[in-house]
Amino acid sequence: MGGTNNTTSCAPAGGFVPDAKLCSTNTGSSGIVPATVSNAGLATALGFNTLNIDFDLGAWQRIINYDPAYWEVLVETPANEALMIRTNHFAATGIPTTPIGNAPNTAFTTVCITLPGNIQISLSVPTVAVPYLVALGATVGPCSGSANSGYIYYTSFHNHATGNIGNAGVILQYVILNL
Structure with a gap:
């Protein structure tokens, strides 16, 4: 597993984790x-x-x-x-958001949900569902991604x-x- 900066001492080429890691x-x-x-x-x-x-x-x-x-x-x-x-500690950047739901004209909002074990995931959900998720402990906006993200x-x-x-x-x- 090598990153895009694959060095001659690391193989195979490619991957998403940098060779320095x-x-x-x-x-x-x-x-x-x-x-x-x-x-x-x-x-x-x-x-x-x-x-x-x-x-x-x-x-x-x-x-x-x-x-x-x-x-x-x-x-x-x-x-x-x-x-x-x-x-x-890996955080991916530039990944497109995939909405959950199938209503064609629904606006979506990203929320952060904390699962047992303090594992956090970011989800894009219909905006109408945000108040319900916040009442259950979700926060509006994406999770940090720097820790506890899987x-x-x-x-x-x-x-x-x-x-x-x-x-x-x-x-x-x-x-x-x-x-």
Whole structure:
């Protein structure tokens, strides 16, 4: 995952996260890699905090550099090499607003809704619905987008071949419920 400013040391080209925030290369070799679940919530969901990941392809995308102020490490090797990271610091700009509703001549207003876990999302809704949403705790205007706007996850492992990850569905459940 590289940004539009992809450098020769990061691959693959493209992506939306700048290389200064995340740089990975296709240099991982196959085999069993011991790992530690460094995120307490994920370790609790799994029921353990150490595992072996079986990289069963000839090569895999290794995270070679990341900004620790931008990313939180969830799973890492004993040598502190990040294997699974997440961030909620990404803010997209210039994205068009997609209105909710189908009334052809309805005016729309952007509101910020706070979900459980202090997760905020911006929605464009028919203006007539704004007083009802504000009464339920929404605020008029977009959310800041700088924090609590959902997570982006990046992981170097892709499947569960013969490692001791256990029920891989628990990892997916944790990720989905913590987006």
